[in-house]
Amino acid sequence: MVDLGLIDRADDRPPYRQIAAALRRLIAAGRLPPGEKLPSETELIAHYGVARMTVRRALQELRGEGLVVAEHGKGVFVRSSPPVRRLASDRFARAHRKQGKAAFLAEAEVSGHKAAVDQISVTTERASAEVAERLGLGGDGRVVMRSRRYLANGVPVETAVSYVPESIAAGTAIASLDTGPGGIYARIEEQGHQLGRFTEEVTARMPTPEERKALEIGAGVPVITLVRTAFDLDDVPVEVCETVKVSHAFVLEYDFPAR
Known part of the structure; x- marks a missing residue:
C-alpha cells in the first residue's frame, strides 16, 4: 500500500478533508495512477482510525471532483479517461x-x-x-x-x-x-x-x-x-x-x- 500519511488531530480541517487531501496528493503525484484501485474502505478505516462515514465523505469529495469513480462491487478507482x-x-x-x-x-x-x-x-x-x-x-x-x-x-x-x-x-x-x-x-x-x-x-x-x-x-x-x-x-x-x-x-x- 502507498504511504497514506496520518491524520493530524491539531489540524483545523475535519478528518475526512485530510483523508481526501492525502489521496488527492497521491493521485496528483502519480503514486495512485489512472485506473489504480484505491485502498478499500476497510483499509482506510483501519489506517486512519476513523469511522466509516468519515472515509465515505472523503471518497465522495474526490468523486465530486471527478478524480475517482466507483464501480459497484469492485471498489473505487482513479479516473482513467483522459480529457x-x-x-x-x-x-x-x-x-x-x-x-x-x-x-x-x-x-x-x-x-x-x-x-x-x-x-x-x-x-x-x-x-x-x-x-x-x-x-x-x-x-x-x-x-x-x-x-x-x-x-x-x-x-x-x-x-x-x-x-x-x-x-x-x-x-x-x-x-x-x-x-x-x-x-x-x-x-x-x-x-x-x-x-x-x-x-x-x-x-x-x-x-x-x-x-x-x-x-x-x-x-x-x-x-x-x-x-x-x-x-x-x-x-x-x-x-x-x-x-x-x-x-x-x-x-x-x-x-x-x-x-
Whole structure:
C-alpha cells in the first residue's frame, strides 16, 4: 500500500478533508495512477482510525471532483479517461461534416472516447432577448431550440442548447430529433448558408442544481460555459449554441495567428 500519511488531530480541517487531501496528493503525484484501485474502505478505516462515514465523505469529495469513480462491487478507482481535447480551429472543419461527423463525435474520437448523445429535445419557440439579439431577430423572432446531453465513454460531460432561426430550420431535419449525418451545421449549409466564421465566449462558474443533476457531478465541481455564434459567408448569424461543460472533462485548445 502507498504511504497514506496520518491524520493530524491539531489540524483545523475535519478528518475526512485530510483523508481526501492525502489521496488527492497521491493521485496528483502519480503514486495512485489512472485506473489504480484505491485502498478499500476497510483499509482506510483501519489506517486512519476513523469511522466509516468519515472515509465515505472523503471518497465522495474526490468523486465530486471527478478524480475517482466507483464501480459497484469492485471498489473505487482513479479516473482513467483522459480529457476530451477540444481543438477550436479544427472541430467545425467541413471535412468532418462531409464524413458525416458532428463536432463532438469528431473530437471525442480523436481523444480516444466513445461518444454518445441523449436527452434530446426539440421545440419551436420565441427567442429570448439575448438569443434574438445575437441572431439579429426582431422581438417576436422564433427559433428551433435543440437541447441535448453529450457523453464520453458513457459519462456525461456536456449539455448543449442550440437556437436556429425558424426561417432556416423549419421543414428540415434541424427540427427533428435526428439531424442526420454531419449534424446541425450540415443541414444549415444545405439551406444555402455556407458557414464562414464563429465567435465564442468562454466563462467558468459553479453549476446550478439542474446542471449538477444532468452532468452527474458534485456541488464543488465547476463548469465551463461557452456561447458560440455561427455566421454564414454573408456574415449573417445562423445559430447560437450555449454549452455547459464539466471542467475536468475538457481541454480547450485554440490555435490562432500572431498579428
